[in-house]
Amino acid sequence: MTKTNLIKDKKENNTIFKENDISEGRMATVLQVLPNLGSDGGVERGAVEIAQAVVETGGRALVAAATGPKVHELNRAKAEHIDLPLHSKNPAVIYKNIARLAELIKREKVDIVHARSRAPAWSAYFAAKRTNCAFVTTFHGTYSYTGLLKRKYNSVMTLGDKVIAISNFIATHIRQNYGIPNEKVRIIHRGVDLKKFDPSVVSAERIINLAKDWRLTGGNPVVMLPGRLTRWKGQVNFIKAIAMLNRTDVRCLLVGGSQGRKDYRKELENLILKNSLEEVVRIVDHCNDMPAAYMLADLVVSASIEPEAFGRVIVEAQALGRPVVASDHGGACETMIEGKTGWLVKPGDILALSRAIDSALSLNENARTEFFKNGINNVKAHFSKDTMCANTLAVYNEVLGAKEST
Numbered sequence: 001m002t003k004t005n006l007i008k009d010k011k012e013n014n015t016i017f018k019e020n021d022i023s024e025g026r027m028a029t030v031l032q033v034l035p036n037l038g039s040d041g042g043v044e045r046g047a048v049e050i051a052q053a054v055v056e057t058g059g060r061a062l063v064a065a066a067t068g069p070k071v072h073e074l075n076r077a078k079a080e081h082i083d084l085p086l087h088s089k090n091p092a093v094i095y096k097n098i099a100r101l102a103e104l105i106k107r108e109k110v111d112i113v114h115a116r117s118r119a120p121a122w123s124a125y126f127a128a129k130r131t132n133c134a135f136v137t138t139f140h141g142t143y144s145y146t147g148l149l150k151r152k153y154n155s156v157m158t159l160g161d162k163v164i165a166i167s168n169f170i171a172t173h174i175r176q177n178y179g180i181p182n183e184k185v186r187i188i189h190r191g192v193d194l195k196k197f198d199p200s201v202v203s204a205e206r207i208i209n210l211a212k213d214w215r216l217t218g219g220n221p222v223v224m225l226p227g228r229l230t231r232w233k234g235q236v237n238f239i240k241a242i243a244m245l246n247r248t249d250v251r252c253l254l255v256g257g258s259q260g261r262k263d264y265r266k267e268l269e270n271l272i273l274k275n276s277l278e279e280v281v282r283i284v285d286h287c288n289d290m291p292a293a294y295m296l297a298d299l300v301v302s303a304s305i306e307p308e309a310f311g312r313v314i315v316e317a318q319a320l321g322r323p324v325v326a327s328d329h330g331g332a333c334e335t336m337i338e339g340k341t342g343w344l345v346k347p348g349d350i351l352a353l354s355r356a357i358d359s360a361l362s363l364n365e366n367a368r369t370e371f372f373k374n375g376i377n378n379v380k381a382h383f384s385k386d387t388m389c390a391n392t393l394a395v396y397n398e399v400l401g402a403k404e405s406t
Contacts, residue, residue, distance in 0.1 A: 027059040028111040028400060033101070033120040035087035038068030042166070042190060042312065043116045043140055045070075046388075049191070050114070052077035053389035062108060064101065064120070086120035097123035098130070105131045112136060112396050118143070121156045134399040138164040141309040142173050151177070161399045164188050164392065166310045167331040186395050189335070190310045191388030192379055197291050197319035199376075206292040214284050216296065220251045221361050224297040226290065226313045227304075229258040229265055229283070234303030234327065236271060237350050241303070243275040244354035250280060250361065255293060257286040294320040299360045302326040305348050311335055314342075315383045318375030323363070325356045335383060341375040 032047045048070055051061035061079035066087045074081050084100055085093055101123055105113065113128045114136045115121035121137060128135040137160035145151045157163065158180045164187075165171035171187050174180050195201070216222065223242070227233040235254055242252050258265040265283065272281045287293045294300060300317035302308065307330025315335050317324050324342035326332040336342045343356040363371065 027057065028054075028396065029060040029062065029109055030054045030112045030114060030396065031062040031064060031101075031105065031108070031110040032114045032116060033086055033124045034063070034065045034116040035120060036066035036068045037063070037070040037074070037081070038066070040070070042310065043138075044068075046138070046140075046190065047116060048073045048077060048079075049193075049385055049389060050392050051079035053393060055079055057393065060108075062104075062110065064104065086117075086123065089119045094119060094123050098126045101127035102130045105133050111400060114138070114396075115157070115160070116140065118153060118156055121159075125156055125159050134161055134396075134403045136160045136162050136164065136395060136399055138166065139170050139174050140166055142170070142307070145177055154178075158184075160184070161402065162186050162395050164395060166190050168334050169307060169330050170309050186391075186398075188388055188391045188395070189383055190312060190315070191383055191385035192312075192315050192319045193385045194319060194380065197294075197316055197379075199295065199320050202291045202295050202320070206289060207295050210287075210289060210292045211296055214253065214282070214296075216251060220249055221298045222296055223250055223252045223299045223301060223357060223361070224255055224293065225253070225301045225303060226255040226287075226293070227302070228256040229254070229261055229268065231264060232304060232306040234305050235268055237305065237348065237353060238301060238303045239268065239271050239275065239277065239281055240350045241354035241357060242281055243277060244351065245358060248280060252277075252281045253297075254281070254283045255285075255287050255290075290316065291320060294322050297322055299357065300324050301353075301357065302332060303353060304330070304332075306330075307347075308332060315379055318342075319379040319383075321372035321375050323360050323368070323371040323375070325353065325360060335378075337374065337378055341371060341378050 034043050034047050037044055047063055051063055051074060054061040055078045062082060063074055063079055064082040064084045064086060066085055067083045071081050086097060105127060110133055112134045113124050115124040116138050125135060137157045139157050143154045145154055155178055158174060158178045163180060163184050165174060165185055167189060168187055171185050225238050272278060294317050300322045302311060302313050304327050310331040314324050314326050314332055318341050324336055326336060326344055327347040328344035329347050338344055345352040345356045
């Protein structure tokens with residue numbers, strides 16, 4: 001049997017992967033499947049980053065999904081996109097996709113299928129079984145799991161030869177709710193691209209331009225809550241917590257699009273008016289330069305009232321040296337260091353949230369410098385994109401080795 005490899009190497013203290021000597025075998029072809037490439041969520045971003053890592057090792061990366069804007073990023077990474085209707089939850093389409101994926105696996109000599117979402121995972125699972133291909137899944141969230149039918153639908157994400165959980169919180173969730181054995185689970189935290197989220201590479205010009213766009217005149221402390229406008233992200237509690245501060249000198253920004261939730265946006269606008277916070281709290285919609293946005297902020301808040309599976313905002317903010325205040329549940333409990341990079345507060349406790357924000361805004365210059373250093377060091381040590389990619393490719397190695405030994 002031809003040996004298939006993704007070989008790990010160390011160079012200049014960075015975990016990288018390089019092509020094995022051709023005499024020892026060939027590099028793997030990895031097929032990732034997801035619904036579409038139309039947004040910048042964790043599923044889509046992770047797929048592009050892993051595809052790039054596979055290519056950089058000398059392997060071949062395929063991504064099957066409905067088309068979208070992130071196809072351009074795949075092309076830049078020299079990965080290959082296969083346009084398939086994997087976004088559909090229609091049972092007939094899911095069934096047809098089994099044959100489509102099986103044919104693709106055989107034609108392209110795919111070694112590993114990596115499923116990142118439930119509907120495409122069902123097609124991919126049966127296609128992988130039909131072709132005797134290694135199968136990996138990533139559990140990106142808790143999903144809704146009330147009722148037997150919903151739990152069965154979700155359970156496909158536990159059928160991988162190895163199941164990647166994006167946090168300890170998610171790993172605990174799938175063990176407790178799906179009975180998956182510990183030996184199948186691999187915890188791989190999502191990672192931040194430290195080439196982008198680095199204070200030294202965010203120019204003053206970018207920060208100034210964004211401040212102008214958002215009508216920030218300087219001199220006022222800036223508190224930022226990034227995240228799409230949806231109730232569970234906690235914008236209502238954030239506005240109420242800011243009202244409790246009773247300060248007119250701060251500027252508070254809700255950074256995120258409403259994605260069609262016009263009624264919720266209107267509710268937030270009315271709450272701002274009701275509390276006479278028109279000069280204090282502002283909704284600034286989606287931002288295309290989040291590193292510059294974080295650099296504008298003196299404090300970044302994640303007020304989610306439901307657990308974040310990982311909590312990208314908290315990690316990105318720390319990467320840029322920003323102190324954070326976050327709800328004490330989900331991934332936040334493992335991505336920040338209480339009292340050193342930020343504060344954890346009881347979910348939904350508006351008074352505790354207000355007090356934590358006040359504490360953060362009261363930091364002296366020396367304390368802020370310590371938070372700055374601690375946040376950056378925490379992310380570099382545990383939550384970089386390079387670490388995430390290295391650990392994912394190690395899982396690929398693991399399943400390939402197990403497959404070839406049978």
